[in-house]
Amino acid sequence: MIFKGLNKYLSFSSLIILGLTATLLISLPAISQPANITLRDLAQEQNFHIGAAVSIKALRNDPTYREVLAREFNMVTPENVMKFKPIHPERDRYDFTAANEIVAFAKANQMQIRGHTLVWHRSLPDWLTETEWTREELMEILRRHIFTVISHYRGDIYAWDVVNEAVGGKDSLRKTIWQQGIGSDYVELAFRWAHEADPQALLFYNDYDGEGLGEKSDAIYSLVKDLLAKDVPIHGVGLQMHKSIKNPPKPEDVATNIKRLGELGLEVHITEMDVQIHNGTGTQEERLVKQAKVYQDILGVCLKAPNCTAFVTWGFTDKFTWIPRAFGQPDFPLIFDKSYRPKPAYQALVEVLSTANH
Numbered sequence: 001m002i003f004k005g006l007n008k009y010l011s012f013s014s015l016i017i018l019g020l021t022a023t024l025l026i027s028l029p030a031i032s033q034p035a036n037i038t039l040r041d042l043a044q045e046q047n048f049h050i051g052a053a054v055s056i057k058a059l060r061n062d063p064t065y066r067e068v069l070a071r072e073f074n075m076v077t078p079e080n081v082m083k084f085k086p087i088h089p090e091r092d093r094y095d096f097t098a099a100n101e102i103v104a105f106a107k108a109n110q111m112q113i114r115g116h117t118l119v120w121h122r123s124l125p126d127w128l129t130e131t132e133w134t135r136e137e138l139m140e141i142l143r144r145h146i147f148t149v150i151s152h153y154r155g156d157i158y159a160w161d162v163v164n165e166a167v168g169g170k171d172s173l174r175k176t177i178w179q180q181g182i183g184s185d186y187v188e189l190a191f192r193w194a195h196e197a198d199p200q201a202l203l204f205y206n207d208y209d210g211e212g213l214g215e216k217s218d219a220i221y222s223l224v225k226d227l228l229a230k231d232v233p234i235h236g237v238g239l240q241m242h243k244s245i246k247n248p249p250k251p252e253d254v255a256t257n258i259k260r261l262g263e264l265g266l267e268v269h270i271t272e273m274d275v276q277i278h279n280g281t282g283t284q285e286e287r288l289v290k291q292a293k294v295y296q297d298i299l300g301v302c303l304k305a306p307n308c309t310a311f312v313t314w315g316f317t318d319k320f321t322w323i324p325r326a327f328g329q330p331d332f333p334l335i336f337d338k339s340y341r342p343k344p345a346y347q348a349l350v351e352v353l354s355t356a357n358h
């Protein structure tokens with residue numbers, strides 16, 4: 001009697017379980033990798049750094065942003081808050097508040113940090129740009145700035161973009177406040193001061209449009225080659241990789257460029273990758289597939305090169321990206337959509353990382 005009742009109960013509950021499982025299976029999105037595998041796990045297995053630039057506004061206000069960032073990446077770059085203007089707003093005052101928050105988040109989640117950036121011609125405070133300085137004064141300002149910021153984070157920052165976007169035309173430096181006020185040796189001085197401030201940190205020269213082969217990448221190559229010939233402490237070159245599906249970089253050219261930098265003894269980081277789709281052709285879906293291919297090609301090239309040790313995207317969700325503001329067009333340049341759903345580009349990176357052998 002009791003068993004009969006139990007039997008009935010069991011078959012009833014198995015039906016419910018069956019039903020529930022079926023509903024669950026139907027409602028699950030089709031994903032090609034086990035749901036619990038992340039870019040971060042896969043990168044860790046390869047001893048590789050996978051990172052994203054971090055917006056302080058998003059980090060402060062959006063819990064999903066924080067969750068996805070810590071889950072998918074093992075490296076961060078502060079997108080803006082370590083730049084000259086926000087971190088050194090007055091001649092005798094530094095403001096580390098926002099940068100400290102990103103550093104604290106990264107440390108709490110065992111993530112490495114790329115410092116960005118010490119010497120640039122943009123994001124400069126008025127107190128600096130609106131005064132005429134002598135060469136000696138400007139050198140002292142830059143030396144102190146570099147020393148103060150690097151010392152504040154000594155031991156916490158894995159690599160610094162010491163000099164950003166200094167190359168102008170063929171074999172000439174961009175005419176900036178630093179180049180005009182100090183002279184072209186400002187680049188080597190900056191690296192020497194940075195190295196004094198933190199001898200452990202890796203020091204990078206970072207630039208855009210010099211990822212493949214051509215005049216600009218040649219100019220970057222000869223700049224860093226000259227620095228090395230003068231025993232300047234420089235350890236790597238950052239290839240920013242702001243690209244679009246219309247003019248994607250040639251993977252074989254990027255590979256050749258990374259290799260020649262490696263032959264100088266330099267590391268390479270992909271530092272700011274995003275891929276615009278607004279100027280491409282095809283439906284939105286087709287564009288997203290083309291975008292995935294560009295991401296896949298570049299990560300593939302990097303993972304094949306022993307001296308390419310980090311791959312960082314400039315943000316990670318289309319919810320927070322500088323592209324629409326900077327280019328005046330709606331765009332979707334990153335690997336998660338605005339609702340944090342992985343895009344084809346994310347799946348493409350998972351695939352490359354799963355099959356790589358760095």
Ligand code: XIL
Nearest residue numbers: 079080116117164208240272314322
């Ligand atoms: C951009 C930020 O993403 C924007 O939020 C800011 O308004 C301007 O700077 N090259 C660099 C980055 O080295 O620092 C720039 O970041 C993008 C181009």
